[in-house]
Amino acid sequence: MAKLMEDEVFMAFTTYATIVILKMMLMAPMTAYHRITKGAFANEEDVTLKPAEERKKLLRTDPNVERVRRCHQNDLENVVPFVVVGLLYALTGPELSAALLHFRIFVGSRIFHTISYVGAFPQPCRGLSFMVGLLTTFSMAYRVLSTVLVL
């Protein structure tokens, strides 16, 4: 195994990054589920098994599908920066306790964000969980740039 995987901070990063990426990947099956149960497809080849007169009606958007897709998009916009900044942050050699705090808060905030978004919880549930995730990533980026800066 690579030397990196003997470092506890890097192992913690590996664990939380994998968990939050898996969470993000689950949005795709969730979209598929809503597309099928609500009958709202995006491609003509997805509805060829249906009776010809129904096909056109099935090529539509559905509020539930769009909600899950917006949540997925928000994940892409936030989880990917976390993974990149988190990887570099783990390599700067922070304290294990500080690193765990960042990783746990981020992953927790994104899980709560998904629940708030998909469940349409009243604001500021979704807004706050989004902000917490953003600030956690900013905090790691600050540590990275204040430790390593070669311009």
Add this chain to the structure above:
Amino acid sequence: MAKLMEDEVFMAFTTYATIVILKMMLMAPMTAYHRITKGAFANEEDVTLKPAEERKKLLRTDPNVERVRRCHQNDLENVVPFVVVGLLYALTGPELSAALLHFRIFVGSRIFHTISYVGAFPQPCRGLSFMVGLLTTFSMAYRVLSTVLVL
């Protein structure tokens, strides 16, 4: 060169990750090609060279453009998780043969996915290739979490 690049599994990861990222990047020129040939633009500044009476008509969506864009989006949602999980997987020191199997199946499935999507192949071509890619990434994530778990 960094020590990592002397590890055969990491070199294989590097090769396949670069190939599949390049494939994903080619979706942008493909979108541009369809926007220009079909005359379907998203921004006013993209149509200023056209006669004034045509401009409004060119700010529209086109089914071919939207199809390529959906394919690009699906790449983002699947190729990025593969790259992240694949990197961590390569660092856990798997057998070269097992790693190559994962990388080849994933990259093959995504190339076939793009051809199926852009060519509007009948289902389940696109659905199956999507599922194969997803399961390959899940399989690598399973190996990562069962080798390295620091919560």
Add this chain to the structure above:
Amino acid sequence: MAKLMEDEVFMAFTTYATIVILKMMLMAPMTAYHRITKGAFANEEDVTLKPAEERKKLLRTDPNVERVRRCHQNDLENVVPFVVVGLLYALTGPELSAALLHFRIFVGSRIFHTISYVGAFPQPCRGLSFMVGLLTTFSMAYRVLSTVLVL
């Protein structure tokens, strides 16, 4: 700190990758700013504090919001490949001067791309800055595949 962070090329990559990821993350607050000032929201729970008769009108799209969102999407499609390919490129042990050239051109092109897009600059400002970024990433990918190729 990990050995990698003693390598000057890797430190330069870390710096520029973090900067361009931070730039990308700033698109989310910019979208929120336009949603609030223009009154154009995507979710019902975002408008519950408004008078009941106004709510429906606020669930709409706005050209400024959509412009920022397209810019954010273009960042995702280009910054993420840069980060992945740039990381692998940095590990192949290029000259520091060559690496800095690639990183600086890419980050500069993406900052100019954002300004061109959000400011609706006349073409080919946006098109050129997009192309420069794309070609920089291709150049790094070429170096990666010509140094490390395990198929």
